[in-house]
Amino acid sequence: xxxxxxxxPWHKKWWVWAxxxxxxxxxxxxxxxxxxxxxxxxxxxxxxxxxxxxxKEAAEPTKKEVTKEEKxxxxxxxxxxxxxxxxxxxxxxxxxxxxxxxQQAIExxxxxxxxxxxxxxxxxxxxxxxxxxxxxxxxYGKELGDNFVRQLAAFSEGESPTKDxxxxxxxxxxMQVGVFDANExxxxxxxxxxxxxxxxx
Numbered sequence: 001x002x003x004x005x006x007x008x009p010w011h012k013k014w015w016v017w018a019x020x021x022x023x024x025x026x027x028x029x030x031x032x033x034x035x036x037x038x039x040x041x042x043x044x045x046x047x048x049x050x051x052x053x054x055x056k057e058a059a060e061p062t063k064k065e066v067t068k069e070e071k072x073x074x075x076x077x078x079x080x081x082x083x084x085x086x087x088x089x090x091x092x093x094x095x096x097x098x099x100x101x102x103q104q105a106i107e108x109x110x111x112x113x114x115x116x117x118x119x120x121x122x123x124x125x126x127x128x129x130x131x132x133x134x135x136x137x138x139x140y141g142k143e144l145g146d147n148f149v150r151q152l153a154a155f156s157e158g159e160s161p162t163k164d165x166x167x168x169x170x171x172x173x174x175m176q177v178g179v180f181d182a183n184e185x186x187x188x189x190x191x192x193x194x195x196x197x198x199x200x201x
Contacts, residue, residue: 015184016119019130023176027126095172097122101155109148114140116182120152125194126174127152134181141179141188142201149177149192149199170194 102120109118109131117132129148136144153167154160161167166175171194178189190199 011119011121013117013119015132015180016121016130018184019119019178019180020121020123020128023126023128023178024123026176027174095156095158095168097127097152097156097169097173101152101157104155105148105152108151109144112144115144118148122173125172126176127169129175129177131177131179132182133179133187136179136187138188142190145177145179145188145190146199149175164197166192166199175199 097120105120106118109115112133114135115131115133119130121128121130129145129152131141131144131148133141133144149166149170150161153169156167156169158168158171159165170192174194175192176190177199179187181187188201190201192199
């Protein structure tokens with residue numbers, strides 16, 4: 001009688017944790033680089049502001065006092081401006097990745113005969129997707145990765161993916177997807193941030 005092979009849960013496999021560490025260091029490096037860029041940009045901006053303020057003070061004669069009549073004349077203009085500009089608030093939706101979506105995306109991806117294993121891990125605002133498919137080339141790896149990303153979005157909350165849109169889930173989460181061989185060597189790797197419309201391979 002044949003024994004049925006029992007699969008370990010995806011989160012107990014050693015390569016999943018190796019991928020998490022790998023992607024974590026990559027994300028941390030990107031965050032640190034971004035933080036340094038922001039700090040240097042802020043310091044440049046502050047120096048420009050102080051220079052422009054000094055120029056204005058030098059060029060601007062002393063201000064005369066505004067009379068009560070002048071204040072009343074400007075009030076209606078300011079009120080009209082305030083009424084004509086309605087507040088535009090950005091609506092933030094609470095779209096989340098569900099366990100059901102993860103399970104369905106993994107099952108559909110693993111149904112490909114070339115895929116040995118697939119995993120999804122959500123950490124903070126980033127979704128990590130990994131596929132083990134040793135017998136694929138880069139082009140087919142990109143196709144597998146793209147399909148995996150879209151399947152997760154299709155079963156998640158929010159707007160579903162279309163031809164040119166990966167789904168609302170990726171408007172709220174950054175994403176990293178990799179297709180690896182049996183030795184965890186990347187065949188193809190891609191990433192997408194929330195502000196980007198496509199995956200960068």
